[in-house]
Amino acid sequence: MDSAARRIPTLVVSGFLGSGKTTLVRALLAAAQARGERLAVVVNDFGSLGIDRALLGAGEARTVELAGGCVCCELSDELVDVLEEIRASARPDRIVIETSGLALPYETQLSLWRPPVSEWVGDDMAVVLVNAEQLAEGRDLGELFEQQVSAADLLVLNQIDRVEAEVLPALEERLRALEPEVPLVRAVQSRLDPRLLEPPDWARERRAAPPHAHAHAAYVAETLAIEPGVSADALVARLRALGAVRAKGFVETDAGTRLVQGVGRRVELSPAPEADPALLGRLVVIRPAAD
Ligand SMILES: [Zn+2]
DSSP states (O other), X not given: OOOGGGOEEEEEEEEOTTSSHHHHHHHXXXXXXXXXXXEEEEEETXXXXXXXXXXXXXXXXXXXXXXXXXXXXXXXXXXXXXXXXXXXXXXXXXXXXXXXXXXXXXXXXXXXXXXXXXXTEEEEEEEEEEEHHHHHHTTTOSHHHHHHHHTOSEEEEEOGGGXXXXXXXXXXXXXXXXXXXXXXXXXXXXXXXXXXXXXXXXXXXXXXXXXXXXXXXXXEEEEEEOOXXXXXXXXXXXXXXXXXXXXXXXXXXXXXXXXXXXXXXXXXXXXXXXXXXXXXXXXXXXXXXXX
């Protein structure tokens, strides 16, 4: 089994048709190609979303379509097979799974949490996109919508430019009523701070330029010093209090050295005997900037 450090981050992108999933996946592909990273994309129901095959086939990206059903239910075995095959043949740095508009992100993530995929997937996250205009009009909303929203690790109120700014707080309240705890961000055309969607990287945050005063300034990366002997509960409470969207680092807890990975409200602590002593006690956190 690969060490935790070599696990492959996997992002599940969900949301109704028209919520901006494909736009987000395109942006992730472009960013990966610009950074020279190998990104594999599994797209459920390729045809109906009208993805540009030529774009997806370019560079180091690798795309697989799973059609004729839903990856969260009928095609869950096929999803596992495809993920195993991608890992063996393409060795991607990262995997993105774009579900159909009707899929449940939690059910899709279940495939990632079971062997054999659970043995190599790392830092899995479900981002759920919500079309602000659809939400404002109450279109197509129902139990499925509620299930998608409440399963998110990160909620994105997207296409906020298509509604009056005054209604945004009410829209956020409606999402909060369904899911009070998960980080909620606003976006236009699926433009998100990429740090919200990937595991924090200690080296990268140190190199990064200071945040600038436009779209991305709503979130900041900081490194917390964590005292040895902290309990898991205390650590989780501290991250929640900060509103941390992402967290990653090695911590000396009261139960031993742990790799801490926080995605939305989920914080996982796994044994990390191979932790680099130079990184121990440092937790990189992505959190909302203070107003
Ligand atoms: Zn399904």
